[in-house]
Amino acid sequence: MPPDDRANGTRDRNIEDQQPELTEAQGMQDQAAARRRSMLPTMPPAEVPGVRVERFLGSGAFGQVWVGRNLNTGRGVAVKFYLHRGGVNWSLLSREVKNLVQLSGDRYVVQVLEVGWDADPPYYVMELVEGGSLEDLLLRRGRLPLNEAVSLFQKICVGLNHCHGKGVLHCDVKPANILIADDNDPRLADFGQSRMSHDQTPAMGTLFYMAPEQADFNSTPNSAWDVYAAGALLYRMLSGNAPHRDQSLLSQLDTAGSLPGRLARYREAISAAPPAVDSLSRRDVDRALKRILQKCLHVDPQQRYSNMQQVIDDLKRREAKRQQRPLMVLGIAGPLLLLIATCAYAYRGITGATETATTALRREAFGSNQLAARFAAQTLETEIEHYFHVTESEATRKKFKELVNDTLADPDAKSALAAIGRSATPLAALDKTNERDRLLDNPIRLILNDYLQERLRIYTSEAGQSVHRQLIDSLFVVDSSGTIFASAFGGAVSRDRNSAGRNFAYRTYFNGLLDDLPKTVPLDEVDPLPTTHLSSAFQSTSTGLWKVAISTPIHLQPDVAPHQVDAVFVATINLGDFELLRENDSVRSETWIGQRSGSQVAVLVEARQGPLRGTVLQHPLMDQQRREGRTLSNSRFQVDSELVDQLLEGGDVDYRDPMAQAPGGKTYAGEWLAAMQPVTLPEDPSQASSDVDVPLGPSEALRPGPDPATSPGQKRPTDLLVLVQYRLSDVLGPVGELRKALFREGLTAIAAILLVTVVLWWAVRRSNDDDDDLGANSTRDAAHRDSTAEPGETMTVA
Incomplete structure (x- = not known):
């Protein structure tokens, strides 16, 4: 119409x-x-x-x-x-x-x-x-799914074949002239350019859907015109653009001048262009459909389908072959299944011979790993006990207590600390910048600071380490309200990162609780710890490393007020500085499991319940990163909480090191045998005794006390877990090599049989394809033409 x-x-x-x-x-x-x-x-x-x-x-x-x-x-x-x-x-x-x-x-x-x-x-x-036209549908959706496009194409072919059977040639088939009914079936419309088959009057179609020979005022209508246009429709549905339609050709047509000139330019361009099918980049288009499309769009009408019935017949043959594919697959799968069944018996024979050896080796290695974990935990417990003695010894030195007393008695320092301590919360104390500056510049405090620095040097210098095997990262003193007023660090710390003058009452090393309190906790509700305490692991605000603190109360008037805590002395230790975990560039520690290597490593893990449970606190990779001047402090790597429970129960599980996901952690990838042991401390004698009745402060009511069922001398749990992991591939290496040797010959035979099967299958498929080969050139993948589909221009003549 x-x-x-x-x-x-x-x-x-x-x-x-x-x-x-x-x-x-x-x-x-x-x-x-x-x-x-x-x-x-x-x-x-x-x-x-x-x-x-x-x-x-x-x-x-x-x-x-x-x-x-x-x-x-x-x-x-x-x-x-x-x-x-x-x-x-x-x-x-x-x-x-x-x-x-x-x-x-x-x-x-x-x-x-x-x-x-x-x-x-x-x-x-x-x-x-x-339902709109096919043009509307394509403008909305671009390319159509393969099955939908082929279904529409086949129905359009049936409609055109019916028209041809009645002697009517459409002569202007294009998406705008295909209407889509509610049942998604196409309807041929707009027969304004139609001709009877015996009509000799030329008819102009639409550019890029019009066969090249149709673009001629001397042409005679032919059913091959509609074949070409139907192929162009299929191409448009599959690619989103009409065949050969690109901006360069449009520009040539625009500059061609008269209508005859434009038609001539169109014929020349289409005839000289490579086959349109070569630029169809969809991978889901099968070879049979490409051959049908190529024959529909052939420039030479003699090489094109001469009528729509031939197109329909090839579509039916294509569909019949697609239905035969399951039978072909079964013909291939049957022998393969037989081959697989045969291989299964051989596989059982090989695996049966290796599983027994594998089980025995794994059981022995797991037991050894459990023993190593227990030994590592005991070693770490002994180290922590030594740190307890060092901390208590330093806190009771006469000169130290005198300097602490002088600093707390100094009017200026006392005034600054009191002003900071009157803050509502530790977070609010950060606003007392003037008081902090006064405290940092106080000369009496600086004397105490120099003393702490000198004492720290003893534990960090090579001479000191020859006497003291303990490595201490920092020393500091906290007043009774939780404000640090003197500190010493192993390295230089800038004034703005110096912790002196800041309140840390929420930290467990001050209050002795199991977990840090929020920074918004009221200061008047927090009391200093009453006994020497190992804190929960925390990240240093200055270095970002995980560390623990051993803190002990300072009693300046033990005879007058024996239970009054005037200050808290704190020593912090980087977890990587424990001798058990300490790395050395030339010689690795041999104190806990003989000659250590990359096959067996010890790791410290967070034990507390909650979101931090299972967090890796210390790992050899962290030491490596620290030596190279890098840090993983901005990332958290955790062992799954359920896996932690399984390891603590002594389960033999295949463990994957979470540090393998860290930068440079590929060395730790793969499966490991893992054993885990909690780190404990001896029972605190002061808590084991029940003879003294001491009133509890606000925060002491929350502090963990001794288990009523625990007898004096029984060990106390900490928040640390030692995990020893052994590379599974090293345990099972000999068995694996034997297994590989046995399988190598079998796989070679299987590969040869598979190759013969594939070649035979390819030959059968190629033979079937050649039976219906339409003489089309092989297609190649090309980039999809990124041009917006626009309605073509219809050229009509009376």
Whole structure:
């Protein structure tokens, strides 16, 4: 049908309901749209017998199209009125209507229901297809799924074949002329360019859907034209663009001048271009469909399908082959399954011989690993006990206590500490910058600071380490409200990162609790610890390393107020500085498991319940990163909490080191045997005794006390777990080598059989493909043409 019929099949998106309503002031565009709506017809040009004409749909060069409803059936219909008689080639219009009536028996052609050619104005009634056109569908979705595109293509071919069987050639097949019904079936429409098969009058189609030989005023209509156009439709549905349509060719056509010149340029460009199928980049398009598409789009009409029935036959053969594929697969899978069954018995023989050895080796290695974990935990416990003695010894030195007393008695230092201690919370204490500056510059405090620095040097220098095997990272003193007022660090610390003058009452090394308190805890609710305490692991605010602190209370007047804590002395230790875990560039520690190597390593893990449980606190990779000047302090690596419970229960599990995910951690990838032991401390004698009744402060009520069922001398748990991991591949290495040797020969034989099977399968498939080879060139993958699909230009002649 003519161009104004193309509105049939699309809903009236441009016409809005014209109900009166109150609106705001309209802009110029809104006013223009309102004027256009006001000019739309409101009454149909004439009454149509048996049809209630309901609303205007669109208009074109020849008249108007209205939507109506059949009064007898209730079926929606489209009514086309021919209003403009002047200049209209009534013979062409009559031929179109005649062809539509002749083709009305086919479900894939728009159905003409009634013709009022003698009415005034003339009209005809056709079915209403409201699903839109294929062009609309492709503009919305771009490329279609393969099965959907092939299904639409096959139905369009059936419709065109029906037309050809009635002697009608469409001559202008394109997406805009294919309407989509509600059942998703296509309907051929717009037969304005159609010709009878015996007609010698040329007909112009649409660029890029028109066969090259059609683009000639001397051409004679042929069914191969519709074959080419149908192939172009399939190409568009698969690629999202019409074949050969690119910007360079469009530019050439725009500069060609006259219509004959443009047609000639189009013929030349299409004939000289590589086959369009070569640029189809979709991998899901099978070879059979590519051959069909290539033959539809062949430039030479002699090499093209001569009619639509041939296309339909090849589509059916393609579908039949696709249905045969399961049988072909079964023909291949059957022998393979037999081969696999045979191999299974051989596999059982090989694995049966190695599993016994593997189980025995694993059991022995696991027991050794458990023993190493217990020895490592005991070694670490002994080290921590030594640190306890060192801390208590340093805290009771006469000179130290005198310097602490002098600092706390100094009016200026006392005033600054009191002002900081009166803060509501540790977080609020950060605002006391003036008091902190006064404290940092206090000369009496600096003397204590120098003393602590000198004492720390003893534990960090080589001479000191020859006497003291303990490595201490920092020393500091905290007043009774939780404010650090003197500190010493192993390295230089800038003034803004110096912890002196800041309140840390929320830390476990001050309050002796199991976990750190929030920084917003009220200071008046926190009391200093009463006995020497091992803190929970925490990350240093200055270095980012995980460390623990051993803290002990300072009693400046033990005779007057034996239970009054005047200050807290704290020594912090980097977890990597424990002798058990200490790495050395030249010689590795041999104190806990003989000659250590990369096959067996010890790791410290967080034991506390909660989100930190299972966090890796110390690992050889962390030592390596520290030596290289890097840090992993911004990342957290954890062992799953359930896995921690399994390891503590003594379960033999395949362990994967979480540090393998860290930068530089590939060395620790793979499976390990792992054993885990908790680190404990001897029972605190002061807590074991119940003879002294001491009142509890606010935070002491939350502090863990001795278990009533625990007898004096029984060990106390800490928040640390020692994990010893042994590389599983080293344990099972000999068995693995034997297994590989046995399998190597078997796999070689299997590979040879598989190769023969694949070659035979390929030969059968190739033979089947050659039976239906259409002579197309092999396709190659190419980049998808990134050009927006636009409606083509239709060229018509009378």
